Amino acid sequence: MTRSVPRPLDTPVAQLRAMQLIRSFEMRVDALFAAGELRGTSHLAVGEEATAVGVCAALTPDDYLTSTHRGHGHFLARGGDPRRIMAELFGKVTGYAEGRGGTQHMADYSLGFLGMNGITAGMMAIATGAAFSARYRKSGQVAAAFFGDGASNQGTFHEALNLAAIWALPVVFVCENNLYAMSSPACAMLHIANIADRAAAYGIPGVVVDGNDVTAVHDAMAAAAARARRGDGPTLLEAKTYRVLGHSRGDLCVYRTRDEEAAWRETDPVAGYAATLLADGTLDAAAWVALQEDVTREVADAEAFARASALPEAMVV
Numbered sequence: 001m002t003r004s005v006p007r008p009l010d011t012p013v014a015q016l017r018a019m020q021l022i023r024s025f026e027m028r029v030d031a032l033f034a035a036g037e038l039r040g041t042s043h044l045a046v047g048e049e050a051t052a053v054g055v056c057a058a059l060t061p062d063d064y065l066t067s068t069h070r071g072h073g074h075f076l077a078r079g080g081d082p083r084r085i086m087a088e089l090f091g092k093v094t095g096y097a098e099g100r101g102g103t104q105h106m107a108d109y110s111l112g113f114l115g116m117n118g119i120t121a122g123m124m125a126i127a128t129g130a131a132f133s134a135r136y137r138k139s140g141q142v143a144a145a146f147f148g149d150g151a152s153n154q155g156t157f158h159e160a161l162n163l164a165a166i167w168a169l170p171v172v173f174v175c176e177n178n179l180y181a182m183s184s185p186a187c188a189m190l191h192i193a194n195i196a197d198r199a200a201a202y203g204i205p206g207v208v209v210d211g212n213d214v215t216a217v218h219d220a221m222a223a224a225a226a227r228a229r230r231g232d233g234p235t236l237l238e239a240k241t242y243r244v245l246g247h248s249r250g251d252l253c254v255y256r257t258r259d260e261e262a263a264w265r266e267t268d269p270v271a272g273y274a275a276t277l278l279a280d281g282t283l284d285a286a287a288w289v290a291l292q293e294d295v296t297r298e299v300a301d302a303e304a305f306a307r308a309s310a311l312p313e314a315m316v317v
């Protein structure tokens with residue numbers, strides 16, 4: 001496998017660009033599914049860009065990261081190559097799993113990106129193991145594990161938090177509470193308001209953060225990662241956000257209202273951060289337009305690369 005380097009996310013504009021890249025990539029993938037050009041299904045992270053970028057901005061190049069079934073954004077934020085991700089979605093040999101894994105099965109160990117996984121909460125255990133390994137080797141690395149509100153009701157969640165707590169492992173559990181697990185609203189599946197409150201059961205800090213505010217996510221993640229690196233153990237970080245599109249392809253969202261969706265669109269993490277940077281003078285209007293055009297070009301280039309790539313050879317068994 002070729003070595004990659006994590007995406008530099010150390011400036012506000014770099015963070016905005018990464019969020020815009022995720023938005024643009026996911027919207028294009030959504031359109032490709034709608035047009036019947038991509039097969040199967042995919043879980044898109046539109047509206048959840050700030051959690052991916054805020055968390056990755058607080059990691060060092062050596063740290064570990066695990067993802068979920070909704071992982072394109074996590075991977076792009078960490079430095080995954082849009083060309084190879086798109087090629088994997090097209091089932092092409094240049095994709096991260098050589099066209100045989102698809103949307104939920106991509107990894108790049110040179111980025112510390114240990115992978116996506118369709119098993120809800122499954123990667124929380126992998127991240128806990130990676131943190132154990134880091135501690136054993138005294139490497140100073142931290143592992144971050146993304147998971148959803150639905151995953152917090154899986155047994156694996158409790159097992160991972162308990163082990164990480166009793167061994168004070170350097171892991172940060174990042175819950176992307178996007179208010180839904182498929183068609184199930186979090187408010188009907190949890191008898192508490194904050195998933196972060198579950199941290200108390202393991203004697204570790206539980207922190208709630210606005211998951212649509214990239215700076216707030218970064219700051220909370222940086223504090224949790226510093227704590228983990230000091231040897232003080234894990235944190236449960238809950239980022240409140242919203243899954244703007246359906247759970248996966250073909251979901252008409254009949255279980256929620258259009259008013260609710262419109263209200264959340266007001267808190268759009270990408271447009272909101274662009275507005276902040278325009279208001280404080282970090283970015284001017286022309287630069288914002290140029291950034292969006294540049295990202296559109298990058299996504300178009302990824303698609304052209306994927307289309308031009310070969311299909312894998314048929315497997316003979």
Ligand SMILES: Cc1ncc(C[n+]2csc(CCOP(=O)(O)OP(=O)(O)O)c2C)c(N)n1
Pocket residue numbers: 043068069070118119120147148149150151152178180181182243247
């Ligand atoms: C162990 C397991 N149980 C059930 C499923 C079916 N399933 C796929 S996605 C999903 C919902 C996950 O919800 P959440 O953790 O909130 O993540 P989100 O889809 O909102 O990002 C479920 C139940 C699964 N993939 N794995």
Ligand SMILES: [Mg+2]
Pocket residue numbers: 148149150176177178179180181182
């Ligand atoms: Mg969810």
